[in-house]
Amino acid sequence: MSIDNAKQLFTTVTDDGKLVLSVEPYDVPEPAEHEVVVQMEAVPINPSDLGLLLAPAQMDTVRSEEVDGHPALVADVDPAMMRLFAGRKGKKLPAGNEGAGTVVAAGSSEAAQALLGKVVTIVGGEMYRTHRVMPAMMCVPLPDGAPAKEGASLFVNPMTVQGFLNTMRAEGHEALVHTAAASNLGQMLAKLCLKEGVPLVAIVRSAEQKTILTDIGLPENHVLDSTTDSFMPDLVDALAETGATLGFDAVGGGKLANYILTAMEQAAAKRGAEFSVYGSTVHKQVYIYGRLDTGETILGAGYGLYWGVGGWLLTPHLEEVGMDRMMEMRQFAVAERNGIFHSDYTREISLMEMIDPDVATAYEKKATGAKVLVNPSL
Amino acid sequence: MSIDNAKQLFTTVTDDGKLVLSVEPYDVPEPAEHEVVVQMEAVPINPSDLGLLLAPAQMDTVRSEEVDGHPALVADVDPAMMRLFAGRKGKKLPAGNEGAGTVVAAGSSEAAQALLGKVVTIVGGEMYRTHRVMPAMMCVPLPDGAPAKEGASLFVNPMTVQGFLNTMRAEGHEALVHTAAASNLGQMLAKLCLKEGVPLVAIVRSAEQKTILTDIGLPENHVLDSTTDSFMPDLVDALAETGATLGFDAVGGGKLANYILTAMEQAAAKRGAEFSVYGSTVHKQVYIYGRLDTGETILGAGYGLYWGVGGWLLTPHLEEVGMDRMMEMRQFAVAERNGIFHSDYTREISLMEMIDPDVATAYEKKATGAKVLVNPSL
Numbered sequence: 001m002s003i004d005n006a007k008q009l010f011t012t013v014t015d016d017g018k019l020v021l022s023v024e025p026y027d028v029p030e031p032a033e034h035e036v037v038v039q040m041e042a043v044p045i046n047p048s049d050l051g052l053l054l055a056p057a058q059m060d061t062v063r064s065e066e067v068d069g070h071p072a073l074v075a076d077v078d079p080a081m082m083r084l085f086a087g088r089k090g091k092k093l094p095a096g097n098e099g100a101g102t103v104v105a106a107g108s109s110e111a112a113q114a115l116l117g118k119v120v121t122i123v124g125g126e127m128y129r130t131h132r133v134m135p136a137m138m139c140v141p142l143p144d145g146a147p148a149k150e151g152a153s154l155f156v157n158p159m160t161v162q163g164f165l166n167t168m169r170a171e172g173h174e175a176l177v178h179t180a181a182a183s184n185l186g187q188m189l190a191k192l193c194l195k196e197g198v199p200l201v202a203i204v205r206s207a208e209q210k211t212i213l214t215d216i217g218l219p220e221n222h223v224l225d226s227t228t229d230s231f232m233p234d235l236v237d238a239l240a241e242t243g244a245t246l247g248f249d250a251v252g253g254g255k256l257a258n259y260i261l262t263a264m265e266q267a268a269a270k271r272g273a274e275f276s277v278y279g280s281t282v283h284k285q286v287y288i289y290g291r292l293d294t295g296e297t298i299l300g301a302g303y304g305l306y307w308g309v310g311g312w313l314l315t316p317h318l319e320e321v322g323m324d325r326m327m328e329m330r331q332f333a334v335a336e337r338n339g340i341f342h343s344d345y346t347r348e349i350s351l352m353e354m355i356d357p358d359v360a361t362a363y364e365k366k367a368t369g370a371k372v373l374v375n376p377s378l
Numbered sequence: 379m380s381i382d383n384a385k386q387l388f389t390t391v392t393d394d395g396k397l398v399l400s401v402e403p404y405d406v407p408e409p410a411e412h413e414v415v416v417q418m419e420a421v422p423i424n425p426s427d428l429g430l431l432l433a434p435a436q437m438d439t440v441r442s443e444e445v446d447g448h449p450a451l452v453a454d455v456d457p458a459m460m461r462l463f464a465g466r467k468g469k470k471l472p473a474g475n476e477g478a479g480t481v482v483a484a485g486s487s488e489a490a491q492a493l494l495g496k497v498v499t500i501v502g503g504e505m506y507r508t509h510r511v512m513p514a515m516m517c518v519p520l521p522d523g524a525p526a527k528e529g530a531s532l533f534v535n536p537m538t539v540q541g542f543l544n545t546m547r548a549e550g551h552e553a554l555v556h557t558a559a560a561s562n563l564g565q566m567l568a569k570l571c572l573k574e575g576v577p578l579v580a581i582v583r584s585a586e587q588k589t590i591l592t593d594i595g596l597p598e599n600h601v602l603d604s605t606t607d608s609f610m611p612d613l614v615d616a617l618a619e620t621g622a623t624l625g626f627d628a629v630g631g632g633k634l635a636n637y638i639l640t641a642m643e644q645a646a647a648k649r650g651a652e653f654s655v656y657g658s659t660v661h662k663q664v665y666i667y668g669r670l671d672t673g674e675t676i677l678g679a680g681y682g683l684y685w686g687v688g689g690w691l692l693t694p695h696l697e698e699v700g701m702d703r704m705m706e707m708r709q710f711a712v713a714e715r716n717g718i719f720h721s722d723y724t725r726e727i728s729l730m731e732m733i734d735p736d737v738a739t740a741y742e743k744k745a746t747g748a749k750v751l752v753n754p755s756l
Contacts, residue, residue: 048655051655052655087653252679253679275465276693277429277430278689278691281694283694285688288683289683291679294679295679296636296676296677296678296679297676297677297678297679298674298675298676298677299674299675299676299677299687300674300675301630301631301669301672301673301674301675304689305666305667305689305690305691306689306691306694307688307689308686308687308688308689309677309686309687309688310663310685310686310687310688311656311682311683311684311685311686312683313656313683313684315654315659316659316661316684
């Protein structure tokens with residue numbers, strides 16, 4: 001369809017070992033019967049977006065260049081790391097997991113037409129562009145008058161923390177442990193657990209991070225700073241008090257999962273759990289959902305055989321819970337957009353600023369608890 | 379009830395740091411209405427029994443002594459290891475997971491009376507004794523004329539390998555990987571997989587072990603010796619060919635689980651699997667069911683987030699599958715006692731020989747693929 005000046009961002013690892021983020025013209029397709037065209041106005045840069053955007057780049061080499069006639073940010077890729085990106089080499093990839101904007105065109109179906117003029121929150125990749133064509137059924141409208149910014153980040157983190165509680169209930173646990181717990185996601189989880197009465201043991205790495213969570217309302221003795229000397233005994237006490245036997249870990253590498261499982265086993269003893277020669281007979285589980293530390297995960301042999309460690313991801317989780325539950329979770333995210341699922345942004349930038357070397361260098365440093373918002377319509 | 383010369387074995391870690399295996403008189407109780415008395419004639423010494431029997435002992439200190447008037451084997455316990463045995467210190471524990479024998483007395487119920495004179499296979503601990511009182515419903519009779527020896531080892535290993543296949547099917551996998559695969563259990567698994575048409579990738583540690591499994595009928599390129607230079611590429615090929623995404627690991631410590639998950643991820647690429655930024659989207663799982671290596675389990679970050687590692691145990695598995703399926707599995711074990719679930723024994727010994735220092739030193743060395751049988755009625 002005819003939209004002037006529509007643009008999109010691509011991220012490419014080139015055959016000759018460069019990362020290129022380019023902004024190029026976009027020929028917006030005509031929406032089909034059940035589709036709408038969303039003019040994007042608020043797209044966050046999440047930690048999970050940075051993998052596609054800037055993970056390959058040696059950040060001290062970022063520069064502006066024109067590539068194939070398009071303005072671009074270019075950076076060198078460490079040759080030793082190129083094999084990690086073999087799967088995407090030479091492919092121009094779109095990016096951006098989630099966002100919000102205004103429906104400016106719609107197909108002929110009733111569902112599509114009903115969305116015209118509405119501000120909607122959407123998910124599905126390819127969000128760093130001025131316009132995104134979406135199936136109408138995948139768009140969740142915000143209440144009238146709510147700005148797009150309030151709908152920008154209503155999928156990845158809000159659905160993930162609701163997913164943690166789904167998994168907790170499905171697998172028969174009654175309380176949670178969370179690491180890197182003062183993150184934007186961690187704050188949402190803390191608020192959700194408080195609302196739902198689910199005990200949460202939150203592991204952070206500084207006194208400042210601890211204050212963020214006690215200010216939200218978590219009990220002081222359930223927020224543990226892993227850099228303090230009393231971390232392990234405090235963790236055992238908190239786990240014994242809450243009965244948490246399920247952890248979600250954003251760190252991945254190192255011994256954090258091992259410490260959590262070890263402390264769960266000691267807490268089980270304190271709670272008078274049944275023991276066998278294979279350890280306490282309550283199942284202890286840690287799911288890794290992020291990789292802040294990409295080193296090896298090291299697990300000891302000190303907690304018997306009633307345990308598990310594994311990856312946890314939102315996409316297969318949502319397939320598991322099914323469409324009805326997913327829509328319920330999305331509606332809850334919209335209802336709590338200014339409460340449990342409120343996000344702060346440090347800065348609002350345009351598509352062109354995404355490829356400005358100074359701006360990119362700033363947003364590549366993942367801020368804890370706050371992030372950058374892109375407004376492609378600027 | 380009045381049975382002459384009934385005896386039982388106890389294993390004790392004493393307060394002053396000794397391991398004592400003693401043989402003491404046993405006053406056999408009268409069976410209740412639904413119970414029978416089994417005269418034990420065949421009780422194996424499994425690797426899982428050695429934990430209770432001799433794990434605490436420094437084997438170079440074993441000696442014969444009389445303890446509290448009873449004949450006993452005594453050994454020193456490494457003082458540094460005593461905290462591992464704090465839970466059992468001072469407690470006289472019976473031992474022996476499974477076994478078989480003849481029903482020599484029965485309670486008044488019809489079910490109990492029907493077992494009189496039958497040879498039955500049983501499980502439930504406390505088997506290293508001349509007589510074991512059991513609920514009639516827990517006894518599975520062998521066909522008439524079958525000797526007790528054929529029923530000795532029909533629970534731990536046969537139920538475990540059937541459990542592996544239950545788990546494989548319940549979790550949606552279609553082929554298996556197994557480590558320490560030439561063990562008694564491993565041979566049973568190989569035969570069961572061949573019978574049921576389930577592809578099995580077997581990891582062993584020597585050419586001799588490999589021959590054991592190819593003689594059973596596993597294809598040569600599915601039996602991999604981890605000490606050879608081509609182990610990793612061969613493993614990737616075998617996993618790509620079979621599509622195995624579930625492993626059962628008897629080793630636990632070290633990097634074996636990591637190698638299996640890494641190879642599964644590479645095999646997924648070869649099979650043209652769908653990929654995301656979080657790795658191949660097929661779930662890859664390794665269950666640890668033994669701890670031949672009690673060191674740390676070390677997992678890399680090279681296979682995305684669609685994976686899991688955890689403990690696997692027979693007892694909770696059987697609770698999960700329920701009584702009907704469990705009885706079906708036990709009947710299958712009896713039917714295949716001379717086929718899939720045949721066990722070889724290197725030697726048959728008496729209760730008194732269990733506490734002979736020379737004999738104990740021999741059976742403590744866990745033989746691969748064969749084990750020692752105790753006949754308490756000798």
